[in-house]
Amino acid sequence: MSELAYRVPTMAEMAANNETPEVLFWVGCAGSFDDRYKKVTVAFVKILNSAGVKFAVLGTEESCTGDPARRAGNEFTFQMLAMSNIQVLDMYNVRKIVTACPHCFNTLKNEYPALGGNYEVLHHSEYLQQLIDAGRVRLQGGEVFKGKKITFHDSCYLGRANDVYEAPRHVLEALDADLVEMKRCRTKGLCCGAGGGQMFKEPEPGKKDVNIERIEEALQTGADTIAVACPFCMVMMTDGVKNKEKEQSVKVYDLAELIAQAKGL
Amino acid sequence: MAIIQQIIFIAALGATAWLIFQRVGIIGKTIRLGKDEDRTDQPGKRLSIMLRVAFGQKKMFDRPLIGFLHFAVYAGFILINIEVLEIILDGILGTHRIFAGPLGSFYGVLIGFFELLALGVLISCSIFFIRRSLLKVERFQPSRHREMNGWPQLDGKLILVFEIVLMLTILSMNAADSALQNLGSAHYPPAGDFLISQWMKPLFAGWNEGALIAYERIAWWVHIMGIFVFALYLTYSKHLHIALAFPNTYFSRLEPKGEMKNMPEITQEVKIMLGLETQAGDAAVPERFGAKDVADLSWKNLMDAYSCTECGRCTAACPANITGKKLSPRKIMMDTRDRLEDVGRNMSANKGEFVPDSKSLLGDYILEEEILACTTCNACVQECPVLINPLDIILQLRRHKVMDEAHAPGSWNMMFQNLDTNQAPWKFSPGDRFNWVQGLEKNSTES
Known part of the structure; x- marks a missing residue:
């Protein structure tokens, strides 16, 4: 190594x-x-x-x-x-x-x-x-995200399951970007479709995949960045963007990646 | 003549009470079929939840207009019951407006207040009826939600018709009463015009005393008999929520929504397999893992089923249902109640004992495809205005399918196998678990 x-x-x-x-x-x-x-x-x-x-x-x-x-x-x-x-x-x-x-x-x-x-x-x-509140992580300038539109997709196991809605949004606010909400957010947030073991099996018969329903809503916000905070949401949202052929204009990132980018790490 | 009316009234009151008592007995009996679960801790917190969610209808105000209309019906229902008390006393004692004398001029104010509530109920129920019948609210449509076919759809409308008729009878009865007072009719001592019904008096202009008395009496009887029938009807109906919303919110789960109930009966076996010390108090292995039928669920799951008023907020928020899968959390609750009603009928027909009928909740009511579609996202739990938890039932049914019947989709079995052998859901070697650290090497292109 x-x-x-x-x-x-x-x-x-x-x-x-x-x-x-x-x-x-x-x-x-x-x-x-x-x-x-x-x-x-x-x-x-x-x-x-x-x-x-x-x-x-x-x-x-x-x-x-x-x-x-x-x-x-x-x-x-x-x-x-x-x-x-x-x-x-x-x-x-x-x-x-x-x-x-x-x-x-x-x-x-x-x-x-x-x-x-x-x-x-x-x-x-x-x-x-x-870390941000304690001043241990400092984001100066905020040049990287100035004028960018970010929407946050609530993970069910963070949000409804544990009532953590504001922490990820506070982290995103530190980026000095333009935070836009999807129609279904926080307690009303729509699942990405992967929880409860769905990640590891084909979906049951239906008329649409859950991640497509969700990505359509995310794209409607006009955001160029979809922020996620969960590995399953990451997979589902990334697949959704690909399905809509928007890989060039819309990126899916985790909160930590966005902070690391802002810090030039 | 008067005595005959009193006898009929007392007989009707007694019959209603007896029939409701029977129904409550069978409902309670079927709820007690469920497994024990302690929901009595933190009484202060529970009381506060009940006061906010059931009494204050906090979650109904998520949609402010509907919340307001629903509150009008609810407040009317609770407070108008005070007037029902007067009607019952009059019926038993053969009196007329027994509270009018003792209350004096305040009586008119009180009846006026009740009339205002009755008007609120009348308007709200009429709007709800139009909404259900004409506006095609998505979550009420049987064409879109198969669980709403037939009886549930009729039930929803019947309740509204009931309430509209009850309010119209009481208001028109009061108007006829005022008209009789104006005529100086012997049995109708002056109590003054009432707040709302005075506007209905022109309908009775020109009626003679006999016709007015006949109308007033018929309206009185239709109103009170309607209430008796309604009270019994609601024990068979989705409308039972008006009573069960209170205990159901009081006994709701206080743990974070993400927490699944532990199965201590499995811990013993796992400890032995891992070579850990077991304790004498560890639970014994049960006959059945998870839930196949209603008796395998907890009593609270069963109370949830009787508390469901089939509003469908859960189903409208369910990602699986939105995208056309068979799963509907409302159907999970309705199926559980349907099974309980069938079990209850079975018990009533067999001297109170359940005789096995070769049916079960999972398989005959709820299908495997439904429970497999759940993403455990908790949207249904979040939405329920009376704190019902459909997810808890779904997960217990899954436990049965996987552990007792050893039946799971092939890709889940692969996942289980990977977890058992590699401690990861995918086929990776546990020795490679720390390889991600290569992404931090100085010359790494990974990051």
Whole structure:
């Protein structure tokens, strides 16, 4: 492995040096394996580095939180994964977790406690807002996004599932762009179509795919950037833009990527 | 003559009470078929939710005009019941306007207030009837939503007709009463013109005393008998929400919407498989995983089903339904109630015991294709004005399909297999999980 431009310590390394991170960055399966979402992981790590956050990742010791198995009805597989993850997290005495995936966020935050795993869990939109509010992430000039129109697509597992509506919008406001809302937003936000295990199967017969319905609404805003905060939404919205042959004029980015771009990282 | 009327009245009142008592009994019995679930924690918070959502109808005001009209019907319904109390006392005792004497001049003010509410109910219900019949509101159309075919559509209109008739009878009865007072009729002591019905008095101009008395009596009887029939009817109807909205919001879930209920009965087995210590208190493995029929659901899921008034806000917000999939959260609730009503009839016919009928909620009422279409987005849960949770039922049915029947789409089975072997839903080696870090190399073109 060639030299890294940024530091990405693992929990194992930290523990070996008797160090404790401020926060564990839970990367998630999409952030680890999906080529598109790996860029979000990289962008978020760059921001954490530039903000001087002492963080760590689990590296190969991380497993799926079990969310897709649980939503599909397979409680055995979910609990197997959850219990092993809790063992790892507790072994490292993890207290605080940040993740760029709303599904991981929801499962770690709301569902692990019933199995004995208790952590403070933040979605990266909330964490980025904290970093911005604390002045640890500064966005000067705002030249990159001046005059650009951004619309934010609410992820169900962030919004309705956990009532996080404002943090991602605060992060986007820091970009000094023109934030426009879709007709269905916040509590009324329309799903991208991938939740509840749909990501891993063909849709049931119908007259339209959910992501097409949603992308039409996003395009109606006239935004040139669709901001997302979830790996599944990223896939569905990107596919939607392709379906409408708008790849040249409309881009789909995660919040962390937009902040990294604004900072020239 | 008067005594016969009193006897008929008391008999009708008693029969209504007895029939409603029977219905409430069977509804309660079928709800108690559900599994235990503690929903009594945090009583203060629960009370506050009930006051805001059921009493204050907070969520109905998401659509302000409809919210206002609905509130008018609701307020009218609750407050006019005070006048029904007078009617019942008059009916039993053979008196006429028993409160008029003791209340003096305040009586006229009170009746005027009730008349104002009655007018509000009349106008709102008329608008709702036009909206249902002529305006083709998408979520009420049977052509678009198959669960609205037949009875549910008729039920919705019948309720409105009922309420319109009840309001017209009380207003015209009061107008006839005033006209009789003006004639100095013996049994109609002066109570003054009433706020709204005075404008209906010209309809009775030129009527003689006998005709007016006949009209007043008929209107009185139609009104009170209509109320009795309506009260019984609503136990069979979607309109049951007027009673159940209160307990249903009180016992609603307080956890974040994203949290799925844990299955402690599985934890024991998982602990053994992982070589972890098990505790004596860990739940035993049940006969059945997830829910196949109503008795596998919790009592709250079943109360949800009886509380549903089929407004379809859930279905109108459902991404699967919007894009033409078979899933409709409203149908999930209606099917659950239909199953409960069938089970209730079965129990009534078999001395209170349910005799297995080779049917089940999943398969005979709700189809696999419906539950497979759900994205678990919580839009249905968010929309419900009385805090019903269709998603909770869908997920329990999925658990049954996957764990008990070992039946899932092939691509889900692949996903499960990947999770079991690679700890990721896709076919990647766990050893490659940290390879993303290469995107941070100095010469990386990835970023």
